[in-house]
Amino acid sequence: MNEIRIATDKIEMLATLNDTSAAARIWDALPIESTVNTWGQEIYFSIPVQCDLGVEARDRMEVGEIGYWPTGSAFCVFFGKTPASKGDEPRAASPVNPIGRVEGDVKVFRQIRDGDTIRVEQVESAKVAEQTEEAQEAETNSPKPGENPEPETP
Numbered sequence: 001m002n003e004i005r006i007a008t009d010k011i012e013m014l015a016t017l018n019d020t021s022a023a024a025r026i027w028d029a030l031p032i033e034s035t036v037n038t039w040g041q042e043i044y045f046s047i048p049v050q051c052d053l054g055v056e057a058r059d060r061m062e063v064g065e066i067g068y069w070p071t072g073s074a075f076c077v078f079f080g081k082t083p084a085s086k087g088d089e090p091r092a093a094s095p096v097n098p099i100g101r102v103e104g105d106v107k108v109f110r111q112i113r114d115g116d117t118i119r120v121e122q123v124e125s126a127k128v129a130e131q132t133e134e135a136q137e138a139e140t141n142s143p144k145p146g147e148n149p150e151p152e153t154p
Contacts, residue, residue, distance in 0.1 A: 002027050003123035004100075006077065008036070008116045011108045014123060015066055017100040022051040022068045026075065026099060031121035034075075038114050041080025042090060045118055046073055057095040059084070064106045067096030075120065079106035 002017045004027070017023040026032075026049050034045035053070050061067060067076040071094055078090035079102075085091045102109075112118070 001100075004030065005121050005123050006102070006118065007121075008112055008118050010111045010116070013102050013104055013106075013108060015100050015102045017066075018098065020054060020056065020097065020099060022049075022054060022097040023099040025049050025051055026068065026120075027122065031119060032075070033117060033119045036112055036114060036116045036118050037074075038112065039093070040082035040085070040090075041110070042076055042078050042082045042092070043109055043112050043118070044069060044072070044074040044076040047075045047120075049073060051097060053095055054097045057097050059092045059095050061090040061092060061096070061098070063090060064102045065090070065098055066100040066102060067092060068099050069094070069096045077102060077106075077109055079109040 001019060004015050004017060006013045006015055017027055026047065029047065029049050032047050034047060036043050036045050050073060051068055051070055061078040063079060065078050069076050069092065076092065076096055080090060081088060082091055084093055
């Protein structure tokens with residue numbers, strides 16, 4: 001699972017992407033910057049990713065869930081009731097692919113307005129982990145202190 005940061009000039013939230021093909025495509029496309037649309041207590045915005053509707057697609061979501069909406073090529077964050085809701089559960093306009101979950105208090109998304117600029121990016125800890133793995137691999141392949149490396153041949 002990959003961690004992402006969702007940020008505007010007003011808020012910054014972490015989220016975890018799940019292990020679906022839609023989530024992997026979005027991860028590979030990051031960073032993404034777009035313009036927010038609101039629909040009740042849902043924000044959504046166009047992203048340069050194309051995915052079909054998955055077998056896991058649904059319109060009934062949970063507070064804090066993130067979805068990919070194939071109809072609008074959009075990234076969606078559900079943090080409360082939408083105009084399509086029946087009761088208190090968030091409901092998408094049409095089925096979305098669930099791609100992850102926001103960490104923390106989703107009420108902060110209430111501060112976001114139509115037209116705000118939003119950015120989604122990979123969390124540095126994921127990049128640091130990759131760099132750490134690369135450094136460990138390089139260390140394994142380099143001579144140990146006190147060892148003489150093979151002399152270079154002219």
